[in-house]
Amino acid sequence: MNELAITVIGHDRPGIVADVAEALAGLGANLTDSTMTRLRGHFAMTLVCTGPDAAAVENALAPLAADGRLLASVLSVVADRAEATPGEPHQVAVYGADRLGIVAAVTRVLASAGANVTDLTTRLAGQLYVLIAEVDLPAGAAEDLSGRLAEVGRGLDVEVTLRRVDPDVL
Template sequence: MHELAITVIGPDRPGIVADVAEALAEAGANLTDSTMTRLRGHFAMTLICNGPSADEAAHSLEQIGLVTTVHEISPESADAAAGEPYLVSVHGADRLGIVAAVTRVVAAAGGNITDLTTRLTGPLYVLVAEVDLPAGSADTLAEQLAVAGAELGVDVTLRRAESELL
């Protein structure tokens, strides 16, 4: 069995998720992880699937008329350290370099960004990132993020992520 990383991008329309899921199921690919979103009129999705070869999956996706990529990947290492879960949020006027500056501070502290979303709504720019931090690094990172936020003219907060019930 192959593990595949798949991306799909195209103009948004009803039925994209169903079309992709059906094409993958017909090819024998089991969708294990995914993220999907609408970005200014375009639909983007990233999927991890188990199943057929990359060529078989790519062939099945050709029929849906979207831009797709399919790559075989190695399974995730079971011994990968997760760290402590935190949320970084940024609110303020839009300006060039917000994502670069904030994510560089997180990376310099040894943090791993596991999910990141940004939105521009009128003049307000919002960034929300889920991060895994090394044990005991949150207080120092919060101070460094506050400095970066002041330089950018935005509010940056770091808080421990709440456990989610599935």
Template sequence: MNQLAITVIGRDRPGIVADVAEVLARLGANLTDSTMTRLRGQFAMTLICVGPTAAEAEAALGPLAADGHLLATVRAVVGDGEVAPTGEPYVLTVHGADRMGIVAATTRVLADVGGNVTDLSTRLSGSLYVVVAEVDLPPGAADEVAGELGRTAAELGVEATLRPVDTDLL
């Protein structure tokens, strides 16, 4: 069975999700994972589905992008099956005055110890910048990461908090 990664971006409007989901359902594509959001008036979705070929999905999504308001891309991906997380789940929150490099510096701290960002959202509200990230950290690395994040946050003039995810809630 074909596995596809599909992205759709464009100016937000009601019905984008329904339009894309209907096209994929008509093709027999099973939507397995997705993330969708509105960013400053733009809508972005990333989907993983199984079913049709990339060419079939591109052709079917083409009419949605024909007016130039949406861009849809389709890429075949090799499924590697479900991979159990090898790290411990944490949530990183960062907030403070907006400035260049907050995401770069804080995610570098995670990457340097082998941490993996599994979800990340940012929001700018006035001059306040907020980052919320779900991360998997190598077992036993949280204290080291928290210390380095504290130093990095101080250099940036922001606050950073790292807390374990309550896996009973997942």
């Protein structure tokens, strides 16, 4: 069975998700992981599915991009069946005035602590910049990391918090 990574991006309109999902279902592709969002009037979708080969999926999605308002890409990927190293789930939140380099500085500190960013969202509301990230931390890393993030926050004049979260129950 083929595993594919698919991205769809372009001008937002009602029905994009339905159009993509129907095209994939029509090929017998099973959506296993996905994330979709609207970013300042633009739609962005990333998903992983199993099913037909990449060429068949590209052909099925081509009509959706024919008017030039959407771009769809398909990439064959190797299934990652290895067990992920368990980490301690945490949330990082950043609030403050918008400034260049917030994401770069915060994620660099996270990476240097061995944190794996599993989800990250940013929003600009007027002059307020908000970053929310879900991260898996190595055992025992939170205390030191919290201080390092606070230091970065002071340098950027933003508030940075780190808190442990309970794992999601599906």
